[in-house]
Amino acid sequence: MKAVVLPAFGDPSQLELRNVSDPSAGPGELKVRMSGASINPVDWKLRSGALQGRMPLELPAILGRDCAGTVLELGKEVSGFKVGDRVMGLVNRGYAELVVAGVDAWAHVPPNLELVDAGALPLVLLTGSQLVEEATKPRAGDALLVTGALGSVGRVAVFAAKALGAKVWAGVRGKQKSEAAKLGADAVVALDDEAEVAALPELDCVADTVGGETIQKLLSKVKRGGTIGSVVGEPPGAKERGLVVHPMLAHPDSKRLAELGRAVAEGRLTLPIAKKLPLAAAAEAHRLAEKGGIGGKIVLVGAS
Numbered sequence: 001m002k003a004v005v006l007p008a009f010g011d012p013s014q015l016e017l018r019n020v021s022d023p024s025a026g027p028g029e030l031k032v033r034m035s036g037a038s039i040n041p042v043d044w045k046l047r048s049g050a051l052q053g054r055m056p057l058e059l060p061a062i063l064g065r066d067c068a069g070t071v072l073e074l075g076k077e078v079s080g081f082k083v084g085d086r087v088m089g090l091v092n093r094g095y096a097e098l099v100v101a102g103v104d105a106w107a108h109v110p111p112n113l114e115l116v117d118a119g120a121l122p123l124v125l126l127t128g129s130q131l132v133e134e135a136t137k138p139r140a141g142d143a144l145l146v147t148g149a150l151g152s153v154g155r156v157a158v159f160a161a162k163a164l165g166a167k168v169w170a171g172v173r174g175k176q177k178s179e180a181a182k183l184g185a186d187a188v189v190a191l192d193d194e195a196e197v198a199a200l201p202e203l204d205c206v207a208d209t210v211g212g213e214t215i216q217k218l219l220s221k222v223k224r225g226g227t228i229g230s231v232v233g234e235p236p237g238a239k240e241r242g243l244v245v246h247p248m249l250a251h252p253d254s255k256r257l258a259e260l261g262r263a264v265a266e267g268r269l270t271l272p273i274a275k276k277l278p279l280a281a282a283a284e285a286h287r288l289a290e291k292g293g294i295g296g297k298i299v300l301v302g303a304s
Contacts, residue, residue, distance in 0.1 A: 003096035004282040004300075007060045009049030012286035017279065020062075023093075023100040024073070030081060030089075030106055031073035034302035036119020037094040037279075038066045039289040047286065064094025067101075068109060068118035069302065078103050086115055088261065090122040090252045095282055097302055107258035110265035118261065120152075120273050120297040125260040127231055127250040128156025128209075132164065135229030135246035136207045140165030143201060145218065147171045147191065148209035150180055152271050152297055153231060156260070157207045158183050159269045169200065171214070197221070208232060219243065272296030 005018045025031040043063045045051045068088035071081055081087065081103065089106040091099055109118045131153065138144045144161050148154040149170035161168045162184055172180040174190035181188055190196045191214050203222045208215045211232035219235065222228065224242040228235060234245045263269040274296030277285045285298045 001097040002279065003062050003093070004064075004279060005060050006047055006057075006063055009047065009052075009059070012044075012047070012283040012290070014047065015063075015283045015286065017282070020096070022098055025075035025078075025100055027076040028078060029075040029100050029102050030071050030078065030087065031075075031098060031100045032067060032069040032087060032089070032106075033072050034067050034094065034097055034099050034119070034279075035069040036067075036116035036276075037064045037096075037099075037300045037302065038120040038123070039282075039285050039298045039300070040065055040123050041289075042123075044286050044290045062093040062096055064096070064099075064300075065090060065092065065123045066119050066121065067091045067094040067099045068115050068121070069099065070115070072098070075103075081106065081108075086111075086118075088118040088122050088257070090126055090250060090257065094119075095279065095300060097279070102252070104254050105252040107254045107261060110262050113261065113265040116276065116299060116301055117273055120271060120299050121261060121264060122257055123250060124152035124271060124297070125156055125264075126253055126257060128153040129160045129256060129260060130248060130250055130253070131207050131209070131229050131231055132157050132160040135248040136161075136205045136227055137229075138164055138166035138205050138227075142166045142204035143169070144205045144207060145169040145171050145189070145200070145203050145221075146185070146207045146209070147214050147218070149183060149185065149188075150176050151209055153209045154207075155183060155271060156269065157209065158185050159263070161207065169203075171218075191217070205229065208235070211235065273299055275299070276301050 071085040086109040091101040144166040168185040170185035205227040208230040215235045274294040
């Protein structure tokens with residue numbers, strides 16, 4: 001099969017399309033022919049070597065945490081799936097024509113959802129939902145702010161928090177306020193506007209997808225004993241202010257992935273796709289995604 005291989009850490013030019021051995025489905029695994037796989041920030045951070053301290057990567061490596069495609073092979077002891085099923089999953093080694101992962105990583109793709117588009121979903125759906133439901137854990141009526149609310153993970157976090165009954169502030173840049181008003185949050189706040197940040201009420205929790213200066217300016221707005229859920233690590237000074245910090249990494253959850261996939265298919269949750277490129281253009285896809293400002297996810301297109 002063909003796969004995008006990273007032989008050495010560095011810039012996007014390190015990514016190479018190579019012929020590699022086909023994987024086989026072991027016990028409890030599915031082998032899937034990839035139709036769509038998306039680019040996520042974790043991919044370019046792994047590619048550069050920036051995450052070697054937290055998520056060591058052995059080279060040469062195949063990157064990619066998302067995959068959607070068609071089941072080709074069932075390992076022993078697999079139930080609930082059959083050859084030919086349309087599936088999506090939170091996987092490793094997604095930048096490849098063939099992807100193997102445990103059955104718990106996969107969920108069925110709704111019939112009315114394009115299979116290529118489904119390749120943009122698994123990591124952000126599970127990261128955004130788990131950030132709220134497992135790390136931040138708001139109760140009904142809690143005041144919760146989502147940073148980076150127009151990003152894919154932020155959009156899912158807003159959706160999940162509203163489903164739990166929280167009062168949600170969508171935190172964005174000032175120029176994004178009109179677009180953020182479509183998210184369904186209770187309020188929108190420009191986090192690059194000091195006056196708007198100062199006017200925020202006391203918050204019970206923050207679901208942070210941004211980190212850096214953005215979360216630092218919000219720490220004083222969270223009540224003592226309040227919670228910071230973060231996908232970008234623990235913010236300095238949070239614990240010293242008496243805040244509870246829950247850093248998190250997404251994990252497979254077939255049932256929740258299926259539920260959220262249905263929300264996307266039904267139009268209750270929108271995750272824009274900015275561009276689709278062939279698998280061979282992975283280096284270009286990384287350059288575009290890492291530069292940012294493209295208004296959605298980039299999907300690598302595999303077999304149909």
